[in-house]
Amino acid sequence: MGLFTVPEARAELARLLPILDEIVTVRADMVEVSAALVPGGTPTDLGGLPERKAAEARLNELMTEVQETGAELKGVAPLLVDFPAELDGVPVLLCWLEGDTELIWYHRADLGFAGRRRLP
Structure with missing residues (x-):
């Protein structure tokens, strides 16, 4: 993939926001179900191992969708997306x-990330 201009990256981010929002939701569900599955974990109405595996698969699909745009997914918790x-x-x-x-x-x-600055 090539480089993004600032307007292109902003347009791509706008298109990706619903996907990024879903990643946040699925990530939280997966963490909650995972915590419930450990011995002594707090039960959840989100399900058990099958739901955890489904959430993990969905998370992988969503992350792949982001990366196929040419954007770089640098972090998942918190989400960090870079556009070259x-x-x-x-x-x-x-x-x-x-x-x-x-x-x-x-x-x-x-x-x-430590060198982050506001765009001019």
Whole structure:
């Protein structure tokens, strides 16, 4: 996949938001069911092992769908999605973190999340 422009990345993020929201829900369900399955775990009405396996499969499908766009899924808890781009000839990653309402951050590709800055 190629590089995204800022407008392209913002459009792709808008398209992905329902998928990202579902990832958050399925992730929470999977964690709750997993906790219920350990000895002494708190029971849940979400189900048992079959539901946990189904949630895991769905989570994998959703993550694959995100990555097929050319975006990079860097974290699942919290969700972190990077869109490869270039700003002023410098390789960067346009960076969306779970809870962000829009795509307004980037970091140089060689710096990682700690080098995050607001887009100019």
